[in-house]
Amino acid sequence: MSRAEIEMLRRRAARRIPSHVVxxxxxxxxxxxxxxxxxxxxVELRPTALRGGAGPTLATTVLGTSVDHPLLVAPMAQQVAAHPDGEAATGRAVASSGSLLGVSTNTAIPFARIAEQGAPWWFQTYVLAERELTYVLAERAASAGASAILLTVELTALRVPAHVEPVNWPEGRARARLANLTADERARIEGRPTTAPGLDEIARLREATGLPVVVKGVLRGDDARRAVDAGAAGVLVSTHGHRRMAGSVLVPDALCEVVDAVGADAEVYVDGGIRDGRHALAALALGARAVFVGRPVWWALAAGGAEGVGALLDGLAEELRTAMAQSGVSSADEAHALRLARVPRRQAPDSR
Ligand SMILES: Cc1cc2nc3c(=O)[nH]c(=O)nc-3n(C[C@H](O)[C@H](O)[C@H](O)COP(=O)(O)O)c2cc1C
Known part of the structure; x- marks a missing residue:
């Protein structure tokens, strides 16, 4: 799976899907x-040599869950707009590739159907305008088999299109069409947060679900440290795929700061712009335990259904294996310990 192939997936998706969704x-x-x-x-890689050893190992664990490789699927709303089976199709591919699925608050597929596909999955939640619903939904995901909660603390101005039906809401709301609701009701149902979550949400979600909580959208070392001290089992460095705000730090830079701040006290992951095996290796070498892939999965789902997503994940994993072999390391830990990747200083935006 090369960059050119991902670009082809994007184009094929664009031919099949209405342009406003694309x-x-x-x-x-x-x-x-x-x-x-x-x-x-x-990001520069500094290949090493003369270390002998066996071929690269991709298999790892994330919060104790075994995965065959560290290329995981980011939670994304709107998967039914890519394919009628939405996250059920994505989940099937994730299971066959030995990966892990992030499931969005705004999924339109019932949790039980996603769980049936056999992939490990983490449930992504926002702190909803109607707070109690946050915990109801998270508990529901936990009892359906989610193995962690991804608490998204980044906000984005982008809205979920009105035809996506969040079917996992408590009864009564489940069948409500977003398009037929008042602005206030839509704010509740869409999961659009109106207040910024505080640190106490980590403990509340842990208590409500009994699951570990990973905070998604952290971009600073101090915030990562506070999250871990407040009980987060992991931190996902993310700008929501460059959707959060103009002028934001980019994720490779933020990752370095977060890894330094967290040390070995929690797992650190990253997403945003991971488009080939070399990017994934750079992230692992900078200290990420795994990476999440967003839009390429959506494009693959739209272009080729579950099979398309499976081919994408397997292809990226194969590229990661090759990049590790070429750079002389046999594991992510070794890449990190040997400081295989270096982030050059960023040029001022006006000189880019
Ligand atoms: C169409 C779309 C929908 C998304 N929906 C969600 C969501 O519901 N919850 C969430 O936490 N992140 C969401 N994200 C952000 C992704 O989880 C992830 O951070 C981002 O896509 C990674 O960047 P990439 O697309 O460049 O790989 C969404 C991203 C896209 C592109």
Whole structure:
């Protein structure tokens, strides 16, 4: 799976899906496409030699769950807009590839159907305008088999299109069409947060579900440290795929700061712009335990259904294996210990 093949997936998806949906998926805060991918391109790898050893090992664990490789699937709303089976199709591919699935608050597929596919999954939640619903939904996900909660603390101005039906809401709300609701009701149902979550949400979600909580959207070392001290089992460095705000730090830079702040006290993951095996290796070498892939999965789902997603994940994993072999390391831990990746200073935006 090369960058050119991912670009082909995007084009094939664009031929099959209405253009307003394709635009919603591609949207970024400043209109710049693939800024994070460009930053990963700039990360330098420092290949090592003369270490002998066996071939690369990709298998690892994330919060104790075994995965065959560290390329996981980011939670994304709108998967039914890519394919009628939505996250059920994605989940099937994730199971066959030995990966892990992030499931969005705004999924339109019932949890039980996603769980049936056999992939390990983490449930992503926002702190909802009607707070109690946050815990009801998270408990529901936990009893359906989610093995962790991804608490998204990044906000984005982008809205979920009105035809997505969040079927996992408590009865009564489940069948409500978003398009037929008042603005206030829509705010509740869409999961659009109205207040910024505080640190106490980590403990509340842990207590409500009995599951470990990973905080998604952390971009600073101090915030990562506070989250871990408040009980987070992991931190996912993310700008929501460059959708959060213009002028934000890019994820490779933020990852370094977060890894330094957290040390061995929690697992650190990253998403945003991971488009090839070399990007994934750079992330692992900078200290990520695993990476999440977003839009390419959506495009693959739209272009080729579960099979398309499976081919994407397997292809990226194979590229990661090759990149590890080429750079002389046999594991992510070794890549990190040997400081295989270096992030060059970022040029001032006006000179880019
Ligand atoms: C169409 C779309 C929908 C998304 N929906 C959610 C969501 O519901 N919850 C969430 O936490 N992140 C959401 N994200 C952000 C992704 O989880 C992830 O952070 C991002 O897509 C990673 O960047 P990438 O697309 O460049 O790989 C969404 C992203 C896209 C593109």
């Amino acid at each position: 635009d919603y998926v591609a949207a970024t805060a400043d209109g710049v496409a693939e800024a994070e991918a460009g930053r990963w391109d700039a």
